[in-house]
Amino acid sequence: MKKITINGAGLAGSLLAIYLAKKGYDVDVFEKRPDMRIKDTGGGRSINLALSVRGIQALKEVGLYEEIKQICIPMYGRMIHSIDGQTTFLRYGKDDSEYINSVSRAELNMKLMNMAEQYKNVNLYFNRRCTGINFETNEINYFNEVLNTNENINPEILIATDGATSPVRVEMLKLPRFNFSQEYENYGYKELNIPADKNGNHMLEKNCLHIWPRGSYMLIALPNMDGSFTCTLFMAYDELLGGKNSFEYVNSPDRLKYFLNENFIDVIGLMPELEDDYFKNPTGTLITIKCFPWIHNKIALLGDSAHAIVPFFGQGMNAAFEDCVYLNGYIEKFGDDWNKILDEYQKDRKVNADAIADLAQENFIEMRDLVATEKFQFKKKIESELYKKYPTRFIPKYTMVTFMRIPYKTALVRGKIQEKILNQLSDGISDLEKVNWSLAEKLIDFQLSEI
Amino acid sequence: MKKITINGAGLAGSLLAIYLAKKGYDVDVFEKRPDMRIKDTGGGRSINLALSVRGIQALKEVGLYEEIKQICIPMYGRMIHSIDGQTTFLRYGKDDSEYINSVSRAELNMKLMNMAEQYKNVNLYFNRRCTGINFETNEINYFNEVLNTNENINPEILIATDGATSPVRVEMLKLPRFNFSQEYENYGYKELNIPADKNGNHMLEKNCLHIWPRGSYMLIALPNMDGSFTCTLFMAYDELLGGKNSFEYVNSPDRLKYFLNENFIDVIGLMPELEDDYFKNPTGTLITIKCFPWIHNKIALLGDSAHAIVPFFGQGMNAAFEDCVYLNGYIEKFGDDWNKILDEYQKDRKVNADAIADLAQENFIEMRDLVATEKFQFKKKIESELYKKYPTRFIPKYTMVTFMRIPYKTALVRGKIQEKILNQLSDGISDLEKVNWSLAEKLIDFQLSEI
Structure with a gap:
């Protein structure tokens, strides 16, 4: 049985170690940071993440979902906060059975590490920073940050789950x-x-993703288990682009106060540590x-190292976990033939990784700008009606990406067609009763097959 | 007066040194290779290049064109060699006054170096390989390949003309x-x-660029001053893509012979050293x-380091030389205000560099495939007629790129519109007399302004 080396014990690396251990492989995982279970390492860039069906599928396959579910907060939709403080709830799915989950990145990572270490064929090595690869000899160089020594290994198979700044990918350049x-x-x-408030409760509606969309910038908030929310302000860097709504301009307490008062009056009172x-x-x-190929001999990229994306569809982790689902599927299909496994993995995942990258970029504009418009909300209503009438042919893009496991590429292609249909149907009207439903049927018949 | 450091004494770096010397700057040029005038260094990837109007403009501005002209061979058009050995001449311009020039990369580079060194405010340093940059302190690290020592410099302004694999750009990553x-x-x-033949003469028609277009692959030949031609075979790497017409497949003398006999029967007799x-x-x-920004503080990228492109429009060198023309223009406009100079240079050149990159990729398909078709040749005829009728509104794409200095971006945009018009006019016919010229006029009126 082959030995497999994984570089990076983040979410994808820890999950992958479990998958491979279950298949009987000996797995060595090298991580540049200290063990986050012992020492808070500040790893990863956001504090909570949105776990949805693709990620859940992976957790189910390795038998960890029930445990993770305990630390998940369901979010049933977006709560839009308009500039005058009014709120509008836009549901994500068809009913309460469809939701995404706010989950702590660190908690999830630690639980995955714990489970991985329960397999005696898995070893995690911390404080090992990858410093180079010799592609001729397949030798990987590590620097041991604790002992200050260099260590070299010669893995049979190396899978790099070392994130957006992947040192393995940098070498592949x-x-x-x-x-x-x-x-x-x-x-x-x-x-x-x-x-949290003084009783440990959430100070905003707990079970939704809050958005303050302001056109070219936005604030969002996701709930945490301890009653707090993690908020993220997205805004232009440069004054040249964002004017007064830019990080460059908002560079003093006075300007920050003015900016917040103008834009987020309903929430600033809830953030005592804001400044x-x-x-x-x-x-x-x-x-x-984006990169290609993901495979060189028996070295493979997986997750963010192969396809880092922007966070606006909440799919970064889910896409990485889905990489593992597929890789595991190919192991089941091709046994120990790793040339074949990696080849098929790459062929399948590359096209879908490109698609979710594009979908995520599109969704930024939707979140920060479009959701606030009546036009958008009206189109959502038409979309929802069409989904009811044609549940296998007109499935909202958000649903395809978040609540189903159909290929991202399919979601991207169908999403574009559906968007055009929605634009056509909503053109010049704002009332559901005025929608030309027979035209809708014709357009769908003509342009959308069954999934 | 500021001192300017240039990294790379290739075509762009040597030319730029002359421009800056003429403006009175002290110029240090660092080159990783030995002095090619003393030692053949095999630098650069192709032996001859196509010099056209944009490059000529630069050579004229520095006063070197008359000298370079002596080593140029005019090419008035493409000589298409079909598979049965028949040839068709497709003129590039409107008449013999419009041509491109085959010129030796090495000769041109050496002449530029010689001229640069005639200025006592220019120093060329060879065997200096850039090994790193500290962007905090603006310190550039060099390794002296002869003395095996490290040298550090602190340039006021650094311009990187160090090619497609630019070490300066690698640091900027x-x-x-x-x-x-x-x-x-x-x-x-x-x-x-x-x-050359035994009398030193060219064995094919001298004053054209020869093409053997074969669909997914092609051979081309450009004339040299010594009577020889440099030929280049372009073909798929992988058998998976190119089948038997791939470098992967053609890997033995037998397969090579078979491949050549099938495809290039009229020329293989002329290449005794072929195998x-x-x-x-x-x-x-x-x-x-492609990259952006090209500028970081007072460090700038120019030429291939900023925008390496494929060679199919013969514009790599011409685009780099045009960078120098514009940079020089901004020096004249803004004096010693290098923030402004670099800012405007980047703003102007980036969009045009992106455009020529796209144009060059498009032209590969034209050269290897389309030129061989009757449809293409018919469209060329219509294009030529329209150019005669509307000389300021319908200018062939090739002419805009090669014989004029209008922005590449304009050539790209207008080229696309013109291509659509040509497709519409040539649809279903193959005779110039059947072209709907009044429709042509309407389309041009509607879609194309004057340049």
Whole structure:
């Protein structure tokens, strides 16, 4: 039986270790950070994540879902906060059975690590930073951050789950014919916090994802188990782009106060540490990474290392977990033939990773701008009607991505067609009764097959 | 007066040194290779290049054009070699006054270096390989390949003309918010050679660019001053893509012979060293590089380091030289205000570099495939008629790119509109007399303004 080395014990790496251990492989996982279960390492860029069906499928397959469910907070829809403080609830799914889950990145990661270590064929090694790869000899160089020593290993198979800044992928950049792109948004983000009230309860409606959409910028809030919310302010970096609504311009307590009072009057009272958070927390970057090939000999990229995406569809972790679902499926199909396994994995996942990258970028505009418009909300109503009438042919894009496991690529392609149909049907009207439903039927007949 | 450091003494770096010297700047040029005038260094990836109006403009501005003209061979059009050995001449311009120039990369580079060194405010330093940049302190690290020592400099202004694999750009990858993409074609190339005949004369028609278009692959030949031709075979790397017409498949003398006999029967007799060349020369890669920003503080990218493109429009060098023309123009406009100079340079050139990258990729399909079709040749005839009738409104794409200095972006946008018009006018007919010229006029009136 082969030995498999994993670089990175984040969410994807820890989950993958479990999958492989269950198949009987010996698994060594190398992680550059200290063990987060012992020492708070500040790893990862956001504090809570949205777990949905694709990620849940993976957790079910490894038998961890019931445990994770205990630390999940269901979010049934978006709560839109308009500038005058009014709120509108937009449901994500068809009813309360469809929701996404706010879950702590750190808690989830620790539970995955704990489960991985229950297998005696899994070893986690911390404080090991990958410093280089010799592609001729397949030798991987590590620096032991505790002992200050260099260590070299020669894995039979190496899977890099080492995130958006993947050192393994950086090494692959030197290989001939390695295609690569990194694209930054002109927007950054800042994490803020709404604490629990004195009784430990949530100070905003708990079971939804809150959005303050303001056109070119927005604030969002996701609930935590301790009664707090993690808020994220997304805004242009540069004054040249965002004017007074930019991190460059909002650079003093006075300007921050003015900016918040103008935009988020209903929430600033709930954030006592706001000024401190704003000026102490770093401004995060938003990056999309695409590359190809993901495989070189028996070295493979998985998760963010292969396809980092922006967070606006809440699919970064879910996509990485789905990589594991598929890889596991190919192991079941092809046994120990790793050339075949990796080849099929890459072929299937690359096209879908590209698709979710595009979907996530699209969704930024939807969240920060469109959701606030009547047009958008009217189109959502038409969409919902059409979904009821044609449940296998007109499935909302959000549903395809979040509540189903159909390929992302399919969701992207069908989503575009559906968007055009919705634009056509909503053109010039604002009342459901005026919708031309027979035209709708014709358009759907003509343009959308059954899934 | 500021001192300017240039990294890379290739075509762009040497030319830029002259421009800056003429403006009175002290210029240090660091080059990783030995001095090519003393030692043949095999620098650069192709032996001859196509010099056209944009490059000529730069050479005129620095006063070197008359000298370079002596080593140029005019090419008035494409000579298409069909599979049965028949040839068709397709003129590039409207008459013999419009042509491109085959010129030796090495000769041109050496002449530029010689001229640069005539200025006592220019110093060329060879064997200096850039090994790192500290963006905090603006310190550039060099390794002296002769003395085996490290040298550090602190330039006021650094311009990187260090090519597609630019070490300066590789360092910039580490900067936050640096956008970057490198995209390889699935095709490679191999250089072959047609020597002069025993009297030193060209064995094919001298004053044209020869093409053997074969659909998914092609051979081309450009004339050299010594009576030889440099040939380049462009073909898929992988059998999976190219089948028997791929570098992967054509891997033995027998297969090579069979491949050539099937495809290039009229030329193989002219290449006595063919088998040796094919198996000894490396298979080159074809890369497109885009990045942004090109400027960080007073460090700037120029030429291939900022925008490497595929060679199919013969514009790589011309685009780099045009960067120098514009940079020089901004120096004249803004004096010693280098923030402004670099800012405007970047703003103007980025959009045009992206455009020529796209145009060059499009032209590969035209060269290897379309030129061989009757449809293409018929459209060329219509295009030529329209150009005569509307000389300021319907200018062939090739003419805009090669014989004019209008922005590449304009050429790209107008080229697309014109292509659609040509498709519409040529649809279903093959005779110039059947073209609907009044429809043409309407389409042009409606879609194309004057340039």
